[in-house]
Structure formats: C-alpha cells, structure tokens
Amino acid sequence: MNTLLMQRKSIDRRIQRVLGVSLLLVCAASYLAVYRPASLARAQIIDDMSDAQLQLDEDRQRASSLDSVRAEVEKLERQLKRFKPLSGRKELPAFHEQLSGLGDATGIRKYTLNQRSSISLATCREWPTDVTFEAGFDDAARFLRRLESIDRLTRVRRLKIDTIDSRQGTVRVSLSLSLFSTEE
Amino acid sequence: MVEWYPKLLRQRRLLKLQAWVSAAVVVGVLIYVALERKALGSARRMSEVIQNDLSSAQSKIEQLDKLLGLRKQLESRRSIVESLGLPIETSRLLGELSGCMGPGTSLAMIEMELVEREPDLIGSADRRVPGGSGSQGGPKPMQQFADIRIMGVAPSTSEISHFYNNIVRRPFFMRVSPPNSREASDNELITREFELTLSMPLTSASVAAVRRGER
Numbered sequence A: 001m002n003t004l005l006m007q008r009k010s011i012d013r014r015i016q017r018v019l020g021v022s023l024l025l026v027c028a029a030s031y032l033a034v035y036r037p038a039s040l041a042r043a044q045i046i047d048d049m050s051d052a053q054l055q056l057d058e059d060r061q062r063a064s065s066l067d068s069v070r071a072e073v074e075k076l077e078r079q080l081k082r083f084k085p086l087s088g089r090k091e092l093p094a095f096h097e098q099l100s101g102l103g104d105a106t107g108i109r110k111y112t113l114n115q116r117s118s119i120s121l122a123t124c125r126e127w128p129t130d131v132t133f134e135a136g137f138d139d140a141a142r143f144l145r146r147l148e149s150i151d152r153l154t155r156v157r158r159l160k161i162d163t164i165d166s167r168q169g170t171v172r173v174s175l176s177l178s179l180f181s182t183e184e
Numbered sequence B: 001m002v003e004w005y006p007k008l009l010r011q012r013r014l015l016k017l018q019a020w021v022s023a024a025v026v027v028g029v030l031i032y033v034a035l036e037r038k039a040l041g042s043a044r045r046m047s048e049v050i051q052n053d054l055s056s057a058q059s060k061i062e063q064l065d066k067l068l069g070l071r072k073q074l075e076s077r078r079s080i081v082e083s084l085g086l087p088i089e090t091s092r093l094l095g096e097l098s099g100c101m102g103p104g105t106s107l108a109m110i111e112m113e114l115v116e117r118e119p120d121l122i123g124s125a126d127r128r129v130p131g132g133s134g135s136q137g138g139p140k141p142m143q144q145f146a147d148i149r150i151m152g153v154a155p156s157t158s159e160i161s162h163f164y165n166n167i168v169r170r171p172f173f174m175r176v177s178p179p180n181s182r183e184a185s186d187n188e189l190i191t192r193e194f195e196l197t198l199s200m201p202l203t204s205a206s207v208a209a210v211r212r213g214e215r
Helices: A002-063 A066-081 A089-102 A137-148 B004-084 B090-100 B130-135 B157-169 B204-211
Strands: A109-115 A125-136 A154-165 A170-181 B106-117 B143-154 B180-186 B189-201
Touching (some): A002 B004, A066 B004, A089 A109, A125 A137, A137 A170, A137 B090, A154 B090, B090 B157, B143 B157
Antiparallel strands (some): A125 A170, A154 A170, B143 B189, B180 B189
16 A cells, blocks of 8 residues: 555656746746747837938928929929920030021021130029021011020020111111020 | 555645646747747838839939939020020011111111120120120120111101101110211102111010010
C-alpha cells in the first residue's frame, strides 16, 4: 500500500513539474512570439500614423488654398485672353518673315524694314523694327489693319503718316513696331 | 491510513488547481493573441486610411504646385502687358480721326508717339519711350499715353471747329489743344491749314485719371 502511494505521489509531482514547466514555456513563448513583436509593430504603426497625420494636416492646410489659387488662375487667364500672346525668342525669324510678307500687299511701294538691336526690359525682351513705305491712304490703312492682326504681343511705338501727293492721296508711312518676347 | 489519505487528497487538489491555472493561462494567452491581432489589424486599416488621405492630399499639393507655377507665369505676363499699356489699333485711330472730319477737311500729317508721364504730373515734361527703354525703374509708376499731332487742311475755320468739337466729344481723347490755323492757298483756292495735338491714355491708371476728369 505504501509503495502504491509513493508511486502515485511521484507521478503527481512529475505531472506538476511538467505543467509548471509548460506554463513557463507558454508564458515565455507568448512574450517572445506574440507580445513583444506585436507591441513593437503597434508602436511602429502608431509612430507612422502620427507622422502621417502631421503630414496630412500640413498638406490639407496647404491644399485648402487650391480652390482660391485655381480661381485666381482662371481669372488671370480670362484677363489675359484679351491680349495677344508673348512670343518666344525662337519665333523671331517667323515674325520677321510675317513682316516682310506684309510688304507684298498691293499698293505698297518702297517698303523697307530696319531691325534694331533688342532691349532687355525688366520682365521681357523688346525687339524694335522700323518700317517705312509709301501707299495710297486706303492701302496704308489696310496695311496697318494687317499689321494689327498679327497674333503676337506687339506695340506701335511711333507712327507718322505724311501726305506725299494730296491729289492722288498717297502717303509716306513710317512706324516703329516692337515685338515682345520672353527672355528664354 | 489516517495520515496519508488527506495528504493524497491535498496533493490531488493542488494538481487540479495547477491544471486549471495552466489551462486559464493558455486560454488567456490565446485570447490576448486574438485581441492583439484584431488591434493590429484595425491599426493597420487606420494607417491605410490615413495613407490614402495623405496620397490624395499630396496629389492636391502637386496640383497646387502646378497651379502656383502657372499663376506665376500668368502674373509675369500680366505685369508685362500692364507695363506696356493698352495697344493702340492705329487703323481704328485713323478711322476715328476720319470720322471726326467734316466734308472738305483732309489730313496732311498724323504723328503718334508713345510717352510716359508720372501720374501726378500729367501735362508736365514727358519721357519718351524709344524702344521702351523709359519703362524701367523710376521712383513712381509711370503711365503711358499716346501723344498725337495732326496737321490738316480745311476750307474754313467752321470745318476746323467741327473737327475739333468732334474730337473733344470722343471720350478716349484727352488734352486736345485748340487748333492753330493759318490761311493757305492751293491752286488759287483759299484754304486753312491747321494743327492740333491730343493725347490718349493707355494704362488703366491713366484711363482712370481721364474718367476722374483730368482731361
């Protein structure tokens, strides 16, 4: 009886030890495999989230001006639609060709073009050209209309119309025309 | 018999308790794992939502940057256009002047030049803009005007007055000088040669000055 009791006690102690060790292992494993990585991952996500939230708040604040900037751009585009476009520097030869072509109009005589050196302005570059010709008054007016219809930002800085022959209605026109281009 | 039996019972109770505690710890660990996974999942979803919001905000920022660049370009174009003043359509100017003339009046010479004047010195010394060089710098913003000198021939002073009155009535002509005229003869026909000067505002500020009655 005593031997049986001793055996039973020994089995129970072994079970107790196994349970104790298993419990410790489960605790250690859950700490190492679950708690620690999960805590680190969560901390990392929270850090990322707070950084992203800060960035988001900053971006949202900046982007809040999007509508007003868009409205301003649309307003500026509407305002500038009334004006002819600024030429690029590469378009100068094409402009000079257009000017030379204007001299081929009927009724235009002694057509001369004199391109002066360009002038750098604060925000753009000016390319002045002196134009002179003789024509009947109507032809001269037609020439000026064609000159105005060139789709580039230009200005007539000076214009002089002198009568040569009042009976025939011929005039001498001299004008200084400037084309404006970007600096690039 | 009396001694060992309670000991055995106590031992069995301890063992049972230990088994229950172990089972409770395992269940607790499992519940914790499940809860942790759920919390991590929801944190990741939240983070994804924020990242999505962030990328949409960043696309708005990109749009904003493009618009700001465009606005800068347009403002630069506007400042160029403003510094140049309104364009004069010379053919329309000739048409307007022709419309002011009565029968028998003809123009012998028209001269137009762009000038700049300081806003509070309208009528004082002008600064010519040969090739636009005058439009740079300066302590006060300059306003652009087109100064026009006209010489013509009319049969009599009444036609010259008619021409002058018609010019004065046009709202965009300002500082119209009373015409100087003198007698002239053309193939035994007595006529009168006249000369007058006038000005046209070309910048919005100078147009406003004209509207305020500084003509």
